[in-house]
Amino acid sequence: MSNKDQLSTKTKLKWNDLLFSTLFTKPVKVGTPELDHLISEVARDAKERRSSGNEANPYFAFELIRQSRLGALRIPVELGGGGANIRELFQVIIQLAEADPDVAHSLRAHNSFVEDLLISPDNEKRKTWIQRITDGEIIGNAVTEISSRNVGTNLYETTLSPDGDGYRLNGTKYFSTGTLFADSVLVKASKLDGIPVTVLIPTDREGVVIEDDWDGIGQRLTGSGTTHLKNVFVKKEEVTVNSNDKTPFNSYLQLYLHAVITGIVRNIVTDAATLLHNRSRTFSFAAADTAAADPQLQQIIGQLSSSAFAAEAIVLAAAETLDIAVDSAASGNIDYALSHNASLRAAQAKVVIDNIALQASTQLFEVGGASATRQSAKLDRHWRNIRTLASHNPTVYKARAIGDYIVNGTELPVKQVYF
Structure with a gap:
């Protein structure tokens, strides 16, 4: 499912006026006019959508975020990112939430993924994902399941089954905040032997169906809907066995x-x-x-x-x-x-x-x-x-x-x- 397919021609033309300019020539950094401009544009767009009475999703804001590479704010400058520490990032999240809390919230899974990436061993997979994020890619999540298990367990009804040189992924996830606007989605699943794994796949892969069906009383435009995984093919290199050693607390x-x-x-x-x-x-x-x-x-x-x-x-x-x-x-x-x-x-x-x-x-x-x-x-x-x-x-x-x-x-x- 392509997020951009959902947009009207008018919205796409609106993007072209700004997005193909030379405003963001490199990833934004804390305390720069470029970051200030990004946040003011997000606020303007949120106010415009709100005043029009049209509860439209913030696709415009996410295209700005891609172009500005805001999602790379925590990545070190020498690796192509913004070089912010966690305190600085949270200051920016506060400012972004003041402009549009839906947008700030929708980046939660992405920023958490970046944080895990930064303390991961230096290998080719890590280098690849850092490059993709500094290029503007956004990560969503498909973690939560509605079942009888307590929240926080590391067992999932979503299954990853062997299929030739790869796997097949099947399951349903709920509260997939931000995934509607993301390029890739991080999925938690269990192999047939019960081993928990993390799968990272493109959101437009065949079998990935993202529903915009979140009906909560608030945070209505966070794309926190249902993600269906219907016999999705997964490559071996897209699978990581979960480890609980890195961060004892979330x-x-x-x-x-x-x-x-x-x-x-x-x-x-x-x-x-x-x-x-x-x-x-x-x-x-x-x-x-x-x-x-x-x-x-x-x-x-x-x-x-x-x-x-x-x-x-x-x-x-x-x-x-x-x-x-x-x-x-x-x-x-x-x-x-x-x-x-x-x-x-x-x-x-x-x-x-x-x-x-x-x-x-x-x-x-x-x-x-x-x-x-x-x-x-x-x-x-x-x-x-x-x-x-x-x-x-x-x-x-x-x-x-x-x-x-x-x-x-x-x-x-x-x-x-x-x-």
Whole structure:
């Protein structure tokens, strides 16, 4: 299934106006005008689609991302990438989520793949994929299955069976966030002997069917639909036997979600200020004649701004512990204690950020009056998006695990999976 086949001629022509320019001649880097321009274009496109009332997928944004090679931001400069550390990447994800949280979220699997790639042994497969990513390729995921097994197990109903010089892949995956916009998809499966494997194949290969059927209340345009794998031929070199040794904890995937939530909170602050400036009248018992001069409404804006600052500071502080853990990698394996600390900080970030972000998405309406609840304003999108992201794994489990660690020294569970 080709993603581009779904696009109208009008949209394709829109791309041509910008995409075939010479704006992005090399991968974007942190702190450059090119990156600023990319993010502003993503924001403009999101606003345009939202105001038109057309819930169209962000294909335009993903073509910009391909051209700018934003997906190579973490790859070292000497290998053709942007050379960012994890903290810098998460800062960019926050900015991108402020522009369009669907786009930022849709890159989660891709960025996680790049992270694993960077600590993998230096071999031809690694070199090939680094080159493909620095050329602009985007990776999606097909991991989650709906079954009776607990989330996070390493057993899959999707099977990889021998077939001549290769294999055949069969199964159904759900919540395939970002795969609709991706060039290749990372699939978790089990061989007939039960050994878990990772398969990396093109999204347009025969038998790969990507459905845009995600019907969640939020993050509606993340391509988080169903992926059907119908007797897909897989080459031997496209299969890797899973290893659980590299990263004991998946704190990266968890913290990524809260970078997206933080970007949404930043957007809430902007929307709140805009609401205040656009109000031409206020209530008879208000403290000032105009909404912008009302000290109580100003206080709410101040609280929202402070929440955004706190969330960003927490995410970036936790990202620094991830940088430390990844920098400790030796022979592809990350130091266990440092990885545990990063997982602890990501869990603590979730417990706090979920609360202040959901509160901020409600406080927004305090500055707008009844007119802010109009469907055309689409301000409810913030709560719906935050609620959807925060629901990936329950806060109560994280809070309990943190408490057990603080009180009894019980370490957090390993290999938590959050797709």
